[in-house]
Amino acid sequence: MLSILILLPLIGAALIGFYPTTINGKIARGMALTCAVIIFLWTIFLTVKFNPAEVGIQFAESLPWIDVLGLNYNLGIDGLSLPLLLLNGLLTCIAVYSSDETIQRPRFYYSLILLLCTGVIGAFLAQDLLLFFLFYELELIPLYLLIAIWGGAKRGYAATKFLIYTAFSGILILASFLGMVWLSNSPTFGLATLNAHTLPLGTQLLLLIGILVGFGIKIPLIPFHTWLPDAHVEASTPISVLLAGVLLKLGTYGLLRFGMNLLPAAWEYAAPSLATWAVVSVLFGASCAIAQTDMKKMVAYSSVGHMGYILLAAAAATPVSILGAVMQMVSHGLISALMFLLVGVIYKKAGSRDLDVIKGLLNPERGMPVIGTLMVLGVMASAGIPGMVGFIAEFIIFRGSFEAFPVQTLLSMLGTGLTAVYFLLLLNRAFFGRLSAPLINLPRVYWSDRIPAFILALLIVVFGIQPAWLVHWTQATIQGMVNTQNLITQIL
Template identity: 75%
Template sequence: MLSALILLPLLGAALISVLPSGVAKLPRRVALVFASLAFLWNIVLTTKFDPTVTSQQFREFLPWIDALGLNYHLGIDGLSLPLLLLNGLLTCVAIYSSDEDLQRPRFYYSLLLLLSAGVTGAFLAQDLLLFFLFYELELIPLYLLIAIWGGERRGYAATKFLIYTAVSGILILASFLGVVWLSGAPSFAMETLNTSALPLATQFVLLVGILIGFGIKIPLVPFHTWLPDAHVEASTPISVLLAGVLLKLGTYGLIRFGLYLLPEAWSYVAPTLATWAVVSVLYGASCAIAQKDMKKMVAYSSIGHMGFVLIAAAAATPLSILATVMQMISHGLISALLFLLVGIVYKKAGSRDLDVLRGLFNPERGMPVIGSLMVLGVMASAGIPGMFGFIAEFVVFRSSFAVYPVQTLLCMIGTGLTAVYFLILMNRAFFGRLSAQVVNLPRVYWSDRAPAIVLAVLIVVFGIQPNWLIRWTEATTTAMVDTQNVVANVSLVKAKSTN
């Protein structure tokens, strides 16, 4: 059942690659069909998923390479289920919002489906080495999607992304090998790993490799510099996937392989992680304020908001780990919406420069519907009540404040700064008289707005009724923390440091 989630995109990519070259629009339609089938199958699995069961469900196991201890081992739980749904949805959005007249469409849509298959496999993998293989698989399609269909500096941005992600993969692989070999586990299967007997110093070294490796992917300061360049040069659909899904591989990895496998070492580095989160939140927000490119502003906003996930993970309480999932899904939907809207503005107005754009709210010659959706998106990102961003950030702060009150208060400043830079964006680009440099704007059709409207509806729905998400995740995240006794370890470390 789970293999179908991986095989459907792969089959779609294979079919697209053998299509005749003369049919320009057919690859997009085929890609959308296979991506939609994978998403619908994901929904079917969700209906069969038991949210009260904390162990892996729909498990698949197939021996692969015995000499390496590598097996094809898949499973799904409350931590991975929402992220799989998010990946399926945003893959459909990215394919639908791609230009119909782009060059080399067969190669482009094949890469998009390969990217989706790699991300899906990473979220499903229950074997460390299998996760690493899928983690590296998504690197190649994303690099090519930026390098071929990106902006003027696409080569530089793609190469920078490749180098950073390659370093990330090396650190993660080295840490995974250390966990397996030093613990004496017979294979890379997570259920066979027991790190409790490892010396604390050894656990600490392994955890540092995992933290930096996934910290590059999130990305956290100072490993963030690849992200703004990648976003600015990537096309809109690729930015949607990059911010909405691919960054979540980093936070997912921290929780699944950092906190869960090495809880004792995690408890000792947790205060540092909370401080690290503050740096990322405030730095990302401060850089966003200084930007004049709308897309770069949203990119730096992502850096800041991913810091909220880190401080919740550092607190390591049942509520805070639940908050990490809420914040990941919230950020995925909101950032995807914002990048979509910025892409529409750039496509119709020919600029993302806040010194050029003005008056796009003009009801006759501007983009009033796009402006309204942008208001909703920035309000959600700034944590206005009634939006998913508010409830996700509220649970993050509520859960982390009891453990790290000072760091939480500093992160809350980042929420205020979010309102500042997005107010600058709205005031400059959408209000006032329509700029003379942006006239005779092409019409924005409802087909252009449809993906953004879907995301906006989900943001409001989950903001009003977050339990529709929480119910699938709460049992799993609570069991993860309770089983590993992370809360007790964090409290013990805090008590020692106080004394």
């Protein structure tokens, strides 16, 4: 069942890329969208079959692959990976739907998006360290090409910077994975047989540094964040949706799955430093966002701050905080995707993202009142207004982290206030006031441009009002992970 989920985008990419006759952009987009919808529906089918009360891995698949390396084809789903798989399926559909029908080299473009989807799915399903690494690296090249070929004026610089940072991230992660297996004399790279928790504390800390820096680059955390604003600004809107909504979550997922879960003694020792690191990322990201005049770069820096909340929750390592971390991953995926979609529509119609140029877009006659209303909703969700999924995710994180790190939690709460500041600046400058002269004759915004944003806005409100529908799938797994970690640290 899980292999099908990996094969579907691969088959779709091959079909679009190597179809024997010529196909235009509209047909290629239709084929890619059909494939993405099937992937999403299959993920929903797995969700229906998933038992939320079961702690361990479900739908497990295991096949021998390269025995001499100890590498096996091990797949599985639990409550940590399931919400992220659903998020990936949804945002892949939205990214394909939001792509321009007249895009150049459409067959190559849509094949790369589906190949990117394959890498993300495989990484979330992998129950083997080397298998995870292979899928983690698989998504690198498609994303590089999607930025380098279809990006903005400085796409070459942004894509190369992303490639260098992410390649270095992969080197550190691979070194830590190899160290875990070889130093602990584990027979394979499978998570079920790995006993890295038996290593001395000093060795665990050394391995954890590689994990933290490697995945910290991907998240990204301060000071490894500089590739992200450039990548977002130069990437097209659909690629920014995937980058912020899904690909950054590979970093936070990796910290929880391979850092906290496999090296519990080192994680507990480093937790105070990690909580302080989280505060720095939250406050620095928010401060940088306030200084921006490019709407897209402002949203990009907001991601740096909001991903810091997840590190705070992971450092606390309580059942409530880790539950909040999973909620924040989904929340940030939905909210950031909505914000980038709306900024993309504004740029497409107004020809600018500069807050010094764009004014009065909420004008009911000549502006973009519907887009502006959706932007207000997105800002409210990102700022943690009650009734939105952003509020409940951050509240659970703060509630679960306060007992462990009260000072760091209080300082991180300042980030929510700063979020309100920079996004209110965005709303005030871009949407209120008199419509600026260059924007008087704006092109019409069609419903086809609004549908993806409406879907995301609906989910943001629904999960904000009824978060139990999301918590239901992950609570047992998180409780089991934390209980296991606490038991191991007590024994050691």
